[in-house]
Amino acid sequence: MNIRALWKDDFGGIAIRRALENGIKLNNRYKILVSLGRGGFGLTYLCEDLKTGEYVAVKEFFPTGAVRRDSSVELPSNSEWNNTFEKIEHFLEEAELISSLNDPRIVKVLKAFKENKTAYYVMEFIQGKTLRKYVNERGYLSDLEIKELIDEIGKGLQVIHSKGILHGDLKPSNILITDDERAVKITDFGAASSIGTLYRGLIGNIVSKHYSAPERFTQEMILTVQSDIYSMGAIIYFMVTGQDPLPATNRLKGEKMKFPPASKKLKKVIERSMKLLPQNRFPNVKTLLKYLDSPIRYLFS
Numbered sequence: 001m002n003i004r005a006l007w008k009d010d011f012g013g014i015a016i017r018r019a020l021e022n023g024i025k026l027n028n029r030y031k032i033l034v035s036l037g038r039g040g041f042g043l044t045y046l047c048e049d050l051k052t053g054e055y056v057a058v059k060e061f062f063p064t065g066a067v068r069r070d071s072s073v074e075l076p077s078n079s080e081w082n083n084t085f086e087k088i089e090h091f092l093e094e095a096e097l098i099s100s101l102n103d104p105r106i107v108k109v110l111k112a113f114k115e116n117k118t119a120y121y122v123m124e125f126i127q128g129k130t131l132r133k134y135v136n137e138r139g140y141l142s143d144l145e146i147k148e149l150i151d152e153i154g155k156g157l158q159v160i161h162s163k164g165i166l167h168g169d170l171k172p173s174n175i176l177i178t179d180d181e182r183a184v185k186i187t188d189f190g191a192a193s194s195i196g197t198l199y200r201g202l203i204g205n206i207v208s209k210h211y212s213a214p215e216r217f218t219q220e221m222i223l224t225v226q227s228d229i230y231s232m233g234a235i236i237y238f239m240v241t242g243q244d245p246l247p248a249t250n251r252l253k254g255e256k257m258k259f260p261p262a263s264k265k266l267k268k269v270i271e272r273s274m275k276l277l278p279q280n281r282f283p284n285v286k287t288l289l290k291y292l293d294s295p296i297r298y299l300f301s
Helices: 084-099 131-138 143-162 225-241 248-252 264-273 285-292
Strands: 030-038 042-049 055-061 067-069 072-074 109-115 118-124 128-130 175-178 184-186 198-200 220-222
Touching (some): 030 055, 055 084, 084 109, 131 175, 143 225, 225 285, 264 285
Antiparallel strands (some): 067 072, 109 118, 175 184
């Protein structure tokens, strides 16, 4: 099992944050085996559950700008992070919400706890590969396979939105395809927020330049499901071309994005999903899937 190939971070330009050492026990139950990677809001570890003997993934709340003091995490001192308690509680509330998302297309959150002046949540460990690696290895995906992948990702996203949650950081490295059933799993909810959240700037927040919607680069914006729909369109662009789409910041400056040669429906879905103005995108995931007329069956079945 090549555990280092899983959950690789593609969040650019962040300071290196020191991971906890292998062998450390969290919650007196989860023994760290190796660090799997980092994102804008935390580090993820492969751990052994000493109670069950199973592998689990443990996410540590460790945002960009925080530092490690021994095993403890000290959050940034800027104004955005003044209320450390509130930020940690929000992280735990998100974990609780995610644990309620009982859907096979979404990674399961098993437990959450506080330790080391920060917070953690425990997830099922998924053995597989990211969508990015899957596409890179395959080199070419048929229209049918792309549509089936979109259908599975979209159904998972519908469940997330039905709970009033935005994923906030959908991208190829946050979608896994399992080795055993070759099924889709949406992962990494470190940037999740409630629908209708007032988003203020970039401090303490996370964006992925090729996959985040334009409104995530503005100073202030009420976030809606259209933010995730933009990211979904960008993921479809990647599946069609094998390349990351033009960053929204470039498009806001007037640079034109070249849409890939694809079937008429796929091209239309990409174009509408990635409109610069949220109100010009699909109103919800259901409408997107209905337009595409994705087959209603389990991926690769």
